Amino acid sequence: MSIKKLMFQTLSGKPLSFRDPEYKLRLEYMKKMIVKHPQYQEVSDELEELHITSKDSVQASHLNLCGQTGVGKTTVVKEYAKKFPKKHVGSETIIPVLYLKVPPRLRTPKALASKILAEMGDLFANSGTDEELGRRIVDFAKDSKMEMLILDEFQHLIDRDTQNVLATASDWLKLLTEELNIPVVLCGLPESNDIFEYNEQIDGRYPRRILLEPFGFEDQEQQRSFRMFLKYIDEELPFPEHSNLSDPLLASKIHYVTEGVPRYVKDLMIEAAKLSLKRGFDRINEESLHDAFNRITRSNQRYAINPFLDSKFEYFAELKKQQAKIKAFIDERQSNSKRKRKKTS
Ligand SMILES: Nc1ncnc2c1ncn2[C@@H]1O[C@H](COP(=O)(O)OP(=O)(O)O)[C@@H](O)[C@H]1O
Ligand SMILES: [Mg+2]
Known part of the structure; x- marks a missing residue:
């Protein structure tokens, strides 16, 4: 027991x-x-390695952690950040690891800059040009002895309709990683990888990518x-x-x-x-x-x-039946819409 x-x-x-x-x-x-399963441990170790090896390094490394919703991305990075809480020393605020969720429906990268500044305690988080905000983030990060920045829900920076925001977001991200020289961890859905394809310079900065996946059940190893x-x-x-x-x-x-x-x-x-x-x-x-x-x-x-x-x-037999039902549903929907199209044309 x-x-x-x-x-x-x-x-x-x-x-x-x-x-x-x-x-x-x-x-x-x-x-x-919280279950520290092997995949969880792998990510947690990777964060620690990134953190340790980037400290006072000539060049910090970065990490892209992606995976579908519910696999545990937020859980693992938040647990890591919790080990390095915000501290107040005299009049100074020390933030060794800043965890931040990118809010949904961000219209501009500037809105993200403001959000980061607000988290760091900047009272004027909303004012200033793009450049000024960027500058202030760098200054604040230095003042608060920031060693690592974690941006969760990264896919919110990517607006499908306005590639424009995407472009500015990636430029801005580049500035951030270049100027801060601290490890930046980007967590998001697999489609957030668009930002990497879109911008080769960023792509080169995030060579390390971890895909967190749901548990499989196909073979004995996965079942175990x-x-x-x-x-x-x-x-x-x-x-x-x-x-x-x-x-x-x-x-x-x-x-x-x-x-x-x-x-x-x-x-x-x-x-x-x-x-x-x-x-x-x-x-x-x-x-x-x-x-x-x-x-x-x-x-x-x-x-x-x-x-x-x-x-x-029986797992495999039931799975097959379920897949057949889903396929039948999709086929029916497709033939229905074909019929509709025929009628209207
Ligand atoms: N290793 C884990 N141990 C226990 N619960 C977990 C673990 N990973 C994820 N969960 C649970 O699953 C849910 C989704 O996890 P979350 O970290 O929010 O996933 P994601 O950020 O990938 O969408 C949460 O309720 C969390 O508590
Ligand atoms: Mg999450």
């Missing part, structure tokens, strides 16, 4: 109301849990990794008993409904945990997973069956 499991007492079959503080406490504990991930989660669950999530059949069901995306796994676990607590169970069981699945709505799950409580579930 692990120590973690001793932190939570048995409910002895007594349902726990959501009004009970213990209920909220356990959920909060779950929301905060996913089951390890589930095992870690199981250890961290706020229940006194283990839930056996890494059982091969149960793991295949969990992969089938979550596609191996950490966000979906976590959402499913939280929903199942709530049900288990309300039912007075001391673990997550298939009954709570079954009902949790029905409560979670995700558009791409429309064609998935509920695999929980099904002792004959």
Whole structure:
């Protein structure tokens, strides 16, 4: 029995109301849990290496961390930044690692400059020309002894319709990396890579690219990794008993409904945990997973069956059936629109 499991007492079959503080406490504990799986560790190590080797270096290195939503990009970079919190020394503010989310619908790169300045505590963050703002960022970064800049949601800098913004954004990014000479980490969706294709000079500056991917389930190795991930989660669950999530059949069901995306796994676990607590169970069981699945709505799950409580579930066979349903749906939609076009022409 692990120590973690001793932190939570048995409910002895007594349902726990959501009004009970213990209920909220356990959920909060779950929301905060972070699994340091090998891919996570790889990124975390890479950040540390970048940080250490760029300090007082003639040339800082940079990193582009990309991946679809929910794979854990924000989680890993924020955890890293947390190790180097803002400090106030006398009248000075020291910000060793600045983490920043690029806000959506940015109209100009200047708006980003203002946002960075505001985060650093510049009271005049909104005034000045592009150049002045750029200058101020560099000065502020030096004053606050900044060692690393992390820009999350980087894809928001890329407006599909106005290549113009893209061009200015990349020029501006170039200035930033050149002048600051600190490592800049860009996190974003895979399509944010457009900025690299668009600007060769930037491309050359970000030779190191890490793609964070969802867990696979195709071969034994991938299955083992996913089951390890589930095992870690199981250890961290706020229940006194283990839930056996890494059982091969149960793991295949969990992969089938979550596609191996950490966000979906976590959402499913939280929903199942709530049900288990309300039912007075001391673990997550298939009954709570079954009902949790029905409560979670995700558009791409429309064609998935509920695999929980099904002792004959076969991952690959079900996946095939699901793909066939999706294909039939797409084919039908295409032939419908063809028909419509014929009518109107
Ligand atoms: N290593 C991990 N351990 C635990 N939970 C994780 C992990 N990675 C991601 N998650 C969870 O998945 C969700 C999405 O993660 P996030 O970092 O926001 O993904 P991204 O930034 O790639 O879209 C969050 O709720 C987060 O807690
Ligand atoms: Mg994110």
